[in-house]
Amino acid sequence: NAGVTQTPKFRILKIGQSMTLQCTQDMNHNYMYWYRQDPGMGLKLIYYSVGAGITDKGEVPNGYNVSRSTTEDFPLRLELAAPSQTSVYFCASSRDGPYGYTFGSGTRLTVV
């Protein structure tokens, strides 16, 4: 009963490097989301997906890309990392819109 699994848990990147944050869910949820949480703040939506092959931008999509080739996986790609992308990233999935929301344990990313 894994739920939503995010890897890695921690990462340090240098400015200009790229990386992919992985997110996998085993609940057969159609909806998946990526949020970021800056210190002392709530979560802000980066991208979301309502099913395989369908993605759309959230509040803060600049500097990120996503893909959804399968129901289970929703990776988040950072191109040309910047210090402003230092944050904790949460992946989430839900059964039906706001119902049954499940968050992953987060990835703490530092860009130096």
Add this chain to the structure above:
Amino acid sequence: EDKVVQSPLSLVVHEGDTVTLNCSYEVTNFRSLLWYKQEKKAPTFLFMLTSSGIEKKSGRLSSILDKKELFSILNITATQTGDSAVYLCAVVRAGGTSYGKLTFGQGTILTVHP
């Protein structure tokens, strides 16, 4: 743009105290308001409120929504040190492409001292 504002931003109390956390919102085509508790990692779900004036209760926690005045409160009675956490409020719009997207407030940091 949807807006969610929580108050206070932080609160320090002693065990046994009762606290009230506030969440006001401005959102187009409101559907639901959700409360989460966050202790150092992922948020965990507390309540979802859709109808005005109906209290949701779970143990020492309760919450109510006022759709006319656009706010919700989360009450915690007889607080314990284990209640120390960040409490997040989020709103979701009805239907369309916004369905499922949560807009969060900045959170209230609650610290309960023994």
